[in-house]
Amino acid sequence: MSTFVNSKKILVTGADGFIGSHLVEYLVGQGHQVKAFCFYNSFNSWGWLDSLPKETLDNIEVFTGDIRDPNGVRTAMKDVSIVYHLAALIAIPFSYHSPDSYIDTNVKGTLNVVQAARDFEIERVLVTSTSEVYGTAQYVPIDEKHPKQPQSPYSASKIGADCIADSFYRSFDLPVTIVRPFNTFGPRQSARAFIPTIITQLLNGFDEIKLGDITPTRDLLYVKDTVRGFETIANTPSLIGHEVNIATNSEITIGEVAERLIKLINPKAKITLDETRLRPEKSEVFRLFGDNTKLMKHTNWKTQYAFNDALQETIDWFANKENLKQYKAGIYNV
Template sequence: MEIPQTTASSAAPRCLVTGADGFIGSHLVEMLVARGFRVRALAQYNSFNHWGWLEGLPCLPEIDVLTGDIRDPHFCRRMVEGVDIVFHLAALIAIPYSYAAPDSYVDTNVRGTLNMCQAAHAAGVKRFIHTSTSEVYGTARYVPIDEAHPLQPQSPYSASKIGADAIAMSFFSSFGLPVTVARPFNTYGPRQSARAVIPTIISQIAAGRRRIELGDLRPTRDFNYVEDTCRGMIALAECPGAVGEVVNIGSNTEISIGETVHLIRELMGSDIEIAQDERRLRPSQSEVYRLWCDNRKIVRLTGFTPRVSLREGLIRTIAWFRDENNLRRYKVELYNV
């Protein structure tokens, strides 16, 4: 079903963003508000009533913020009432932590997605955008990786996301829920957790460290600036042809972690020493060594192409981390699992 376009004379669609308090979710909320959508944002419940990265956003007064947990099916049903479009981003995403707590990944990512699909089906939502991850492909068997590439669960995290993707698509096949599985490759930018490699590098250099600790420098990734990832997700939500489809969001390029380190070092004017931290290495059979997105499907369906080059995106991200108010949120002396 096509989503009505926002105009001055028509009521804007109401969107629900789960995981809105996180990195990509908070940027998506900002972009939706800027485009005139009415936004309901889910932040995970906590006793501090803290809304994560939603706190302090200029558009916060325009957002309907809820706190709760997608693991509760009854809460999910109430949350989805009156919603036209669901952007489902809420998930546990840290790969190293999935080795330590795999059960929690199944509970949140698989069962939480089931709860959201059941709630969305009951509410009759017009579109359900489920957020996947390129990690489900594992190490590339061929490149670039298209949507037909075999799925390889090389970590408990990727296994849980494969399960979540399957649950979402089963609701399209079984109940006609208008699902699109959006599969972003490696997103980066302001507000990203230090568990990811780009903020790990930038935050350590910005904090003045002369020696930074990293894991394996050989793997390649298809990095995408967060605004491009969000643009891709909105484009899919507005595309009738994307219903019932799995669609990659990426740039159709690859760069190694080592090359990325050298580019960041150049942009930050740093001569830091790089050391390997054994704690940051994945188990040998779990490391995903090559990710390179084939983005022809999203281009064909929506006309979407990334706008922000890696160099420009890194310049923006570095500038954000160099703001002391932002950098102090990061414990650069600790390994963020």
Template sequence: MTRILVTGADGFIGSHLVEHLVRQGHEVRAFVYYNSFNSWGWLDASPEDIRKDLDVFAGDIRDPHGIRAAMRDCDAVLHLAALIAIPYSYHSPDTYVDTNIKGTLNVLQAARDLGLSKVVHTSTSEVYGTAQFVPITEEHPLHGQSPYSATKIGADQLALSFHLSFDTPVAILRPFNTYGPRQSARAVIPTIISQIASGARRIQLGALHPTRDFSFVTDTARAFEAVLLSDAAVGQVLNAGSGFEVSIGDTAQMIASVMDASVEIGHDSQRLRPAKSEVERLLADNTRLRAVTGWAPAYGGLDGFRRGLVETVDWFSAPENLGRYKAQAYNI
């Protein structure tokens, strides 16, 4: 690949992906969200040897002209830019349609017109809704249980339609519950860690019984590169998950154990999803991704999950990192 455009490069997964690609010798153009502070998001925290090799383009995924300009001279695009906070989608769904659906259309149109050799579109395990069977294969029915997941279903279908209609070389990667350093406190693992690290011994959470398939962020970054480099991935939807299932309650207890803390878990009603919107169970079948690309999770199973939690706790516990978070506030 001559140059790879990464949209959403300033975000949690995007910044880790950019760092991974640069370290693997790829030439990367990082598409970050324009702001008056000239902030590159989490890329500002990247090592200097990474930042000096980056070609940073500030823009807005909702603007078709900007994304087209960013994509010129690129051979492939890894499209991660999206609004992802599920609670925020309940009261501001219009912004999710503009960003997740129209933004994806802008990427697809530009890639088609400019003749890019690969488009890797980012999906989410939330498109499956509560598991109707486990492990969840790519043939599992799609069930939009939140405005967020509905817009991601729409974006996925747009991406597939461009492959079927115009032969655009699209592949869809569907990560399950990625976690790790830099993740937003909207997510449950940073919520637990930041509260304990700030001294709380009664932590506030929502529902404890749902299960998730947590994937460490470096495994997700490696999955993106694997799909990027696989010709056989074109036209495919591919689950990226660890294949390990754990409840939110057990996750909280495991984090407390890693942090050597005795905690009591309290329930905060504002952290609960509407009853019919809660995704009760997620567990990935990653067989297809393994077969098509040779990828395998390095942090799979209970042992891998604990190793990933240790690395995540170490990062969040550093004062300079913990200070970025409002640990006692509910982050919508």
């Protein structure tokens, strides 16, 4: 394990979410001091962190706040050395009718993080981007120089957040890296993503699996490989000031993934089109196929999970009745 972040306190924003909870779990397992920034709510819910083993939770300092509030962000960041900023609104359909919330959370939230990081002279800041900023591929594989295309309000907000982060590197020499994972999947993922949508419908015994467009391609990355990529980037000073893809250099259609899952869970099931799940044509991202050359050049990161093994591990997690009952498979999760 690298000594760059060893024995230093790490803040993870969005720690209660899908990738954030896996990152927290991984960092604690690596022996790091972790402060988990979770969205404040009166239920005292820490999101997916609540599902972690007690021995893991006992080694996490939980801070509840709101990434949109600069005061809470500053309080959370006062005593940390490294920040992984993952807090964001990410659902594309929700961004169609509530775009203001995406600007407040994704753009202003990122501004709050980098401003506090500048004031407190934080050693490393990793700002989480998304492959959606590229839109439909103009060429493949998609490297970090690919044009940005705001094909949804969500994508536009993430492009804005990336630009804020980059401006603080250029203006104030803030040690920022923009980390751009492609299509991450795995246990705990929201049903607004297509793999959990398919799995939860199948495991609930549905014979007709409702989906939108199944022709787009995605570069699918298992969450455990994603979080290792984050830590690897944090341990690589040569990537300060860079945008960095975490990708597999491959693509597969949504339909092909659906057919694999059907074969594994319920071969009698059929795919049916649900038009409410279709994005507007100019908003749909039809092809994502990421280039990981920069990450491979600067680090020793590579994927450790074969796609079929990762799919099966994901199915096994959802098949646990306690996990499955947390999902509403009968509705369209936006």
